Amino acid sequence: MYLYSNILGTFVFNQNLEIREKIMFSQEESLKYLPLLSTGETIEPETKLLQKFKDIKDLRKDKALFEKYAEKVQMFMLGYLDQYHERNLFLTKVGIRDSIQEDALIIQAVSSLVELNRSINMTAKRLREWYSYAAPEISKSLEDHKVFAQVLLEKKPETLLKDKGIKNSMGKVLASKDMEAIYGQAKLLLDLYVVKEQKEIYLQELMHKNCPNLTAVAGYLTGAKLLDIAGSLRDMVLMPASTIQLLGAEKALFRHMINKNSKSPKHGIIIEHPLIQQVGKKDRGRVARALADKISLAVKLDFFKGEFLGDKLVAQLKEKFKGVTL
Amino acid sequence: MYLYSNILGTFVFNQNLEIREKIMFSQEESLKYLPLLSTGETIEPETKLLQKFKDIKDLRKDKALFEKYAEKVQMFMLGYLDQYHERNLFLTKVGIRDSIQEDALIIQAVSSLVELNRSINMTAKRLREWYSYAAPEISKSLEDHKVFAQVLLEKKPETLLKDKGIKNSMGKVLASKDMEAIYGQAKLLLDLYVVKEQKEIYLQELMHKNCPNLTAVAGYLTGAKLLDIAGSLRDMVLMPASTIQLLGAEKALFRHMINKNSKSPKHGIIIEHPLIQQVGKKDRGRVARALADKISLAVKLDFFKGEFLGDKLVAQLKEKFKGVTL
Numbered sequence: 001m002y003l004y005s006n007i008l009g010t011f012v013f014n015q016n017l018e019i020r021e022k023i024m025f026s027q028e029e030s031l032k033y034l035p036l037l038s039t040g041e042t043i044e045p046e047t048k049l050l051q052k053f054k055d056i057k058d059l060r061k062d063k064a065l066f067e068k069y070a071e072k073v074q075m076f077m078l079g080y081l082d083q084y085h086e087r088n089l090f091l092t093k094v095g096i097r098d099s100i101q102e103d104a105l106i107i108q109a110v111s112s113l114v115e116l117n118r119s120i121n122m123t124a125k126r127l128r129e130w131y132s133y134a135a136p137e138i139s140k141s142l143e144d145h146k147v148f149a150q151v152l153l154e155k156k157p158e159t160l161l162k163d164k165g166i167k168n169s170m171g172k173v174l175a176s177k178d179m180e181a182i183y184g185q186a187k188l189l190l191d192l193y194v195v196k197e198q199k200e201i202y203l204q205e206l207m208h209k210n211c212p213n214l215t216a217v218a219g220y221l222t223g224a225k226l227l228d229i230a231g232s233l234r235d236m237v238l239m240p241a242s243t244i245q246l247l248g249a250e251k252a253l254f255r256h257m258i259n260k261n262s263k264s265p266k267h268g269i270i271i272e273h274p275l276i277q278q279v280g281k282k283d284r285g286r287v288a289r290a291l292a293d294k295i296s297l298a299v300k301l302d303f304f305k306g307e308f309l310g311d312k313l314v315a316q317l318k319e320k321f322k323g324v325t326l
Numbered sequence: 327m328y329l330y331s332n333i334l335g336t337f338v339f340n341q342n343l344e345i346r347e348k349i350m351f352s353q354e355e356s357l358k359y360l361p362l363l364s365t366g367e368t369i370e371p372e373t374k375l376l377q378k379f380k381d382i383k384d385l386r387k388d389k390a391l392f393e394k395y396a397e398k399v400q401m402f403m404l405g406y407l408d409q410y411h412e413r414n415l416f417l418t419k420v421g422i423r424d425s426i427q428e429d430a431l432i433i434q435a436v437s438s439l440v441e442l443n444r445s446i447n448m449t450a451k452r453l454r455e456w457y458s459y460a461a462p463e464i465s466k467s468l469e470d471h472k473v474f475a476q477v478l479l480e481k482k483p484e485t486l487l488k489d490k491g492i493k494n495s496m497g498k499v500l501a502s503k504d505m506e507a508i509y510g511q512a513k514l515l516l517d518l519y520v521v522k523e524q525k526e527i528y529l530q531e532l533m534h535k536n537c538p539n540l541t542a543v544a545g546y547l548t549g550a551k552l553l554d555i556a557g558s559l560r561d562m563v564l565m566p567a568s569t570i571q572l573l574g575a576e577k578a579l580f581r582h583m584i585n586k587n588s589k590s591p592k593h594g595i596i597i598e599h600p601l602i603q604q605v606g607k608k609d610r611g612r613v614a615r616a617l618a619d620k621i622s623l624a625v626k627l628d629f630f631k632g633e634f635l636g637d638k639l640v641a642q643l644k645e646k647f648k649g650v651t652l
Contacts, residue, residue: 021562089494094494096496097495097496097498100459100498104459105459105500108452108459109507110457112449112511115448119444119445119448119449122441122444122445123441123445124440126437126441130434130438133426133431133434140551168415168419168420169419170422170423170424172424172426177528177531178431180528181435181524181528182341184524184525184528185438188442188518188521192514195514198507199507202507202510267378
C-alpha cells in the first residue's frame with residue numbers, strides 16, 4: 001500500500017497502482033495544504049515511482065516507465081488530469097492575487113503622481129505661451145503656475161495690465177472664442193491641481209500606514225519614489241544601504257562605470273531630502289550615506305512589521321549633522 | 327530752410343539747424359505715417375546732414391560732425407530724445423502685437439492638443455495597470471481607453487468579472503479607499519477626453535476659417551500639425567513642396583544625410599493622410615509627392631486670401647490615384 005498526497009487530495013494505492021481509497025480536498029482545503037505540500041511536511045509519497053506523479057511531464061519523458069505502467073497511469077491521469085490542471089490554475093491565480101501587496105499600490109500611486117506632475121508642467125508651459133499673446137507682461141510676475149491660472153481666470157487681460165500699470169501692452173485683444181480656448185487651458189490646469197492634491201493625500205495615508213518608519217526618515221514622497229525604483233518593499237529590504245543611496249542615479253552610475261573620467265554619483269533620488277538640501281555640496285556625500293543607512297534600517301522595520309522607531313532615527317541623523325549647514 | 331520728418335513729427339530747420347516750425351504726430355498718427363516713412367514716400371530730408379538725425383547712433387559715431395554741431399544737435403536731442411525713445415518703443419510693441427496672426431493661435435491650439443493626447447495616454451496606461459490589481463481580466467476586452475474608464479466607473483470589478491463569466495479572478499478585492507484612488511484616475515481620464523473634444527472643435531473652427539484650402543486638402547489636424555512644424559503660414563508658403571512632403575521627418579532626413587546607408591524618408595507627418603494610408607507601401611512616395619504639391623498650392627491660396635479651391639484640389643488628387651489602392 002502506498003500513500004500519496006497532492007493538491008487534489010490524498011490517495012491510497014495498492015501494489016498494482018490502483019487507487020483503493022482517497023480523500024479529496026476542496027479548493028479552500030488545497031489552499032490550506034499547499035504550503036505544507038510545498039515545504040514537504042505532508043506524508044511523502046513512499047516510492048520513487050509515485051513521486052513522479054507529482055510532475056506529469058516527467059512521467060511522460062520517462063518512456064520505459066510510462067509504458068510499463070501505461071494502463072494504470074492513464075487511468076489515474078484520465079480521471080484526475082482536468083481536475084489537477086484546474087486546481088493548479090486556481091492556486092496560481094490565488095498566488096498572483098496574494099502577491100499584490102500594499103507596496104504595489106504605493107508604487108501605482110506615486111507613479112501616477114509623477115506622471116500628473118508631468119502633465120501639469122506641460123499644461124502650464126503651454127498656458128503661459130498661449131496667454132502671452134493676450135498679455136505677455138503678466139506671466140513673469142506670477143511665477144506659481146496655480147496662482148497664474150487662478151488670476152487670469154478671475155480678471156480680463158486688460159484689467160490685469162491696468163492693475164500692473166502697463167500701458168501699450170505688446171498683447172493683442174483676442175476674439176472671445178480665442179480667449180475661451182485659453183481659459184479652457186487654465187481650467188484644465190486648475191483641475192489637474194485638484195487631482196494632484198487628492199493623489200498626494202492618498203499616497204501620504206498609504207505611506208503612513210504601511211511604511212511609517214520609511215515615511216518618517218525619507219518623507220512620504222521621496223520614500224514612495226525609492227520604493228518605486230526598487231520595485232517593492234521586499235526588494236528594498238534586500239538592498240545594501242549603498243544601493244539605496246544611489247537609487248535613481250543609475251544613469252550616472254553606469255556612465256561612471258563605462259567612463260572612469262565621469263565622477264561616481266554620490267546620491268540618487270534622496271537628494272530631494274531636506275537634510276541633504278541643507279548642507280553644502282562637499283558634505284552631501286557624507287550626509288547621503290548616513291541617510292541611506294537610516295532608510296535601510298527603516299525599511300527593514302516596516303517590512304518585518306517592527307515597532308515605530310522613525311522619529312528616533314531622524315533624531316539621530318539630526319544630532320549627527322547638527323553643525324553641518326550651508 | 328530744411329524739412330525733416332520722423333516718427334515724432336515734421337520739423338522745419340533754418341540754416342543753423344534751429345527748429346523754426348514743427349507739426350507733432352500723435353501715437354495714432356505715427357502709426358499711420360510709419361509705413362510711409364519706412365517706404366520712403368514722405369518728404370525726404372533735404373541735406374545729408376539732416377538725414378543723419380534718423381539714426382542717432384550714426385551721428386554719435388561721426389565725431390567731427392558731432393562736435394561741429396554739438397550744441398545744436400544736443401539741443402535737438404535733449405528736447406526730443408525721451409519722446410523719440412518712447413515712441414519707438416510704442417511702435418515696436420505695436421509691431422509685436424500685430425505680428426500675432428491667427429496661425430499663431432492655430433499652432434498653440436494644435437500643440438496643446440498634441441500635449442493633451444500625451445497626458446491622456448499616460449493616464450490611460452496607468453489606469454489599466456492600476457486597475458489590473460482589482461480585475462486584470464477586464465482591461466484586454468475593452469481596448470478603447472474612454473470606454474474602459476466609463477465601464478469601470480459604472481460597475482464594480484466583481485460585477486464586471488461576473489458579467490464576463492470569469493471565476494477565480496487573479497484580481498484582489500481592494501479596500502474602498504484604494505478603489506477610490508483608481509476611480510479618481512478614471513475620472514481624470516474622462517475629464518481629459520472632454521477637454522480634448524473642446525480643443526478639437528476650436529482647432530477645427532480656426533482651421534476652417536483661416537486655412538480653408540489647407541484644411542480641405544490635408545485635414546484640419548494634419549494641416550495644423552504641418553503649420554506647427556513649419557512655424558507659420560508665411561514660412562510654409564515659402565517652402566518648396568518637397569520640404570512640405572518631409573515636414574516632421576527631420577530626424578530620418580538628417581540620419582540619411584549623415585549615413586547614406588539609411589534610406590531617405592519619403593514622407594513626414596502627411597503620412598497621417600487617409601490617401602497615403604490607403605495605398606500600398608511602394609506607392610506611398612508617389613502619393614506623398616502629389617499630396618505635398620496640392621498642400622503647397624492650398625497654403626498659397628490661404629495666405630494670399632485667394633478663393634476656395636480646396637475641393638477641386640482634392641478631386642484632382644482622387645482622380646489621379648483612382649486605381650491605386652492597397
